[in-house]
Amino acid sequence: MKLDSSFYMGLVIQQAWKYQLLAFPNPAVGALVLKNGEILSLEAHKKAGSAHAELEALKYAYLNKNQNIHTKILEKLENPFEISNYLLEHCKDFFKTCEIFVSLEPCAHEGKTPSCAKLLANLKLKKVYIGTKDINSVASGGIKILNEAGVKTELGVMQKECEDLLYPFRCWNGDNKNFIFFKMAQRLNGSVKGGYISSQDSLKYVHKLRALLSVLVIGGNTFRLDKPSLDTRFLNLKDRKNPNVFVYTRKNKNDFDKNIKAFKIENRKIEFGKNLEEVFEKNKFIMIEGTYSLLEKTYKNIDLLLLVISPKMQTEAKSLLKKNLDFELLYMQKNKDDIFLWLKPN
């Protein structure tokens, strides 16, 4: 196996996909620090407001080689500005022999977090390998900052794969200004019937997504038959945030059983109707949960299908479609017992 810059960027991409969508409205980004050829850290941006991937990678790279009574302070730091200040004050020489691999051009601007490009420039890293350019008008310009400070950069390492990783962000941050994804759980043979299909770990991931949504869209039939709560109960109390719901149906609220669990959830809006266009227009981060018939109806609208497959086959299989649907497989990962496929409609 060739151990070139693509190899290291490949690790970065793998790490970043573990947190895909979870940093909304920020992009999924990963970073790896190499010092004299040794991998010192491999990190990702995990959540909006928390440290960017580069900052996490720098922090853990330093801690990897410096474990003493003083670095106990750094270990505990979570505030991005505090981490950044610590590194600038205490660790400057350390990074002069370090290279960093980042899937996205380091941000130029200072917002909820410090500018990663300025930090890397001040720490005088040996070289910065970058997957793809930031075209966000506010955050872009990182390469310029680095080069002006004399830091070498190499752009375009695994560019296609880094663009795939960035694709959801490009949607909600681009001209469309929103991101619509479909989440479907099924078994290997397309079977979708009956209770929980996915494992607890997969459900937890879906609940993390639900907590970030602008709106959750669900089909009227599923709403009527499954009586779902559509909540985030698998998360820790402090992380729970139950999404607003749009039920795609010709019926109205009074036609549905009052005992459907979703109605009991506080601080949530539930709307009913057929006008998906309007729902898509009004919202930024939209998950549709459903199975084949709703997928077929919304195929032309969605940016991505997250297909969660449980390694089982069951007698019932309602995967019949009226037309053929083609996808590009952007990425796949094993989530404990389940298979996660990230599919872009062709």
Place this chain on the structure above:
Amino acid sequence: MKLDSSFYMGLVIQQAWKYQLLAFPNPAVGALVLKNGEILSLEAHKKAGSAHAELEALKYAYLNKNQNIHTKILEKLENPFEISNYLLEHCKDFFKTCEIFVSLEPCAHEGKTPSCAKLLANLKLKKVYIGTKDINSVASGGIKILNEAGVKTELGVMQKECEDLLYPFRCWNGDNKNFIFFKMAQRLNGSVKGGYISSQDSLKYVHKLRALLSVLVIGGNTFRLDKPSLDTRFLNLKDRKNPNVFVYTRKNKNDFDKNIKAFKIENRKIEFGKNLEEVFEKNKFIMIEGTYSLLEKTYKNIDLLLLVISPKMQTEAKSLLKKNLDFELLYMQKNKDDIFLWLKPN
């Protein structure tokens, strides 16, 4: 991300799965060399008779840091004994600061290739991390050789994942003395109809497998309707070896169309019948190619299902089963456009 021995063994396992089954009758094994924390090589055993994973990793580790007029010789060496001798003669001091990660205990015995354990002992590696033990009565004993030579070993790094990687080998090398796997190609929704489902890359992998088989089993209906050649035409001329075929059917040879392509292939035996038990007993490395009905019939006999999924959905979906089938997902990988799932029947 924790950068411990499991991280490096994880890379080894990923690399080895790329060649799963292709080294038959040898096990799939991977190896990685680390020198002062830097990854110098990441290799796998690719083919029976060629260099073992450890030898490949040692060779490329040395070449990684030594590129000169003398090492041109090493670069070109493919014979395992010649590589081994070169390393012993020219590179001894180099490896004293190296650690190696191997998914399987290095072999003790000398056969078609030199003893990896003896080589690692003679090169005086700093430490050998081992995934799982070799229980093959001929090859085992590597750890003992290493320890007696004063080389430190650590056994059990990612043991479960290394056992999963080794599982096919454990079958054909164990009490059963054979390995029966089912290969099925389908689309995301379970659809299996019509011409080629998989991509060229996937077909090439399947043809590599076909060239190694003791026998290829196929259902009578598929044989009649698809008129397949069941050959290895996607391989280079020198690698082509067309498998013997067993057609699972109540009919006999004369009931089938003489123009079925498989009949035109030279140097192959085609048998017809219903006695799968006998076929399984007589053969060591058996691939069944088929779809849902044959899978259901042979589910209790097979050791593994290799499910190749194309990222498409089609209107036709014949994935109906009479009973539920459960699997453990041993591994998954992206093979260009397709999804490879390695599933062990529960």
